[in-house]
Amino acid sequence: MSRQVVQDIYDRLYRRFGPQHWWPGDTPFEIIIGAILTQNTNWGNVKKAIDNLKKNNLLTPEKLYRLDIAQLAELIRPAGYYNIKAGRLKSFLNRLFENFDGDLDRLSGLSTDLLREELLFIKGIGPETTDSICLYAFNKPVFVVDAYTGRILGRHRLIEPGAGYEEIRTLFESALPKEPPLYNEYHALLVRLGKDFCKTKPQCKGCPLEDLPHDIEPV
DNA sequence: ATCCAGGCCC
DNA sequence: GGGCCCGGAT
Known part of the structure; x- marks a missing residue:
């Protein structure tokens, strides 16, 4: 290409x-939480989960780090896979507090390569979530x-x-x-x-890429 | 009633 | 490939 x-x-x-106007989130921390919650999930449901955390004044690293995992799971329930995702949020927070003193600035101070390695190492954070955090929370060129x-x-x-x-x-x-x-x-x-346009059932009519040079029948 | 979400781990 | 899961759209 x-x-x-x-x-x-x-x-x-x-x-x-x-x-x-992306990412829909006000702070780096909110963007990170959203990046994990939106795994295979539409944003509307993620927003409900984040609003629950905000409503309870829990959307800070310290608060979530201390919060009981079962309560966390209940609060993020609208985002789906809530037990899995509560664990993933905890994995991230545990790593943040154990290796970076709970300080996002220390994490973002890593070189882009080290930051990616660090995030990918965390169980529950794969390549897309890693790169979403790098780009949208920390403004790294990824x-x-x-x-x-x-x-x-x-x-x-x-x-x-x-x-x-x-x-x-x-x-x-x-x-x-x-x-x-x-x-x-x-x-x-x-x-x-x-x-x-490019949904599971493609709607090619009127798509801005409809007449793209290499275009052929949709998969 | 079925489909599908801004994945990831096992 | 299977499992994890909610809620809006069709």
Whole structure:
């Protein structure tokens, strides 16, 4: 996939949808919590969970670190997979307090490579969650790949069927200037396209990528 | 009633 | 591949 195509897709999406104002979250900590809660879950349900935490004044590292895991699970229930996700939030918080004194600034002070390694090491935080935290919470130049990204590129045969996460990430990062605001907007635009057109059942009619050069029948 | 979510671990 | 899970859309 050429640099040209990567930039063409961005231009088409931006012209159609305009700025997406991501991430929907006020602080780095809220963004991190949202990134974990939104795993395989629509944002509407995640918002309810985050509102529950806010309502109870629990949306700080210290409060959540001390909170009983069963109570945490109950509060985040609307986000789905609530037992699994309560454990994942705890894994993150435990690591944050054991190795970084509970201080997000110490975590974000790591080099981008070390930060990724650190986050990936935590059980329950995989590549997409890691990169969402890097980019959206800490403004690091890391391109976020998600299911929509793979689906969109796959349907246009711009990547191989079995292309892995790192392959796709590298593809974007090598085709674009290393600018967090650009990565931010691009990923958000791909999600927008995925929600509006490139759904599991594709709606190609009127899609901004409908006449993309490599376009063929959808997968 | 069924489908599907901005994944990840086993 | 299977399991984890809620709530809005169809």
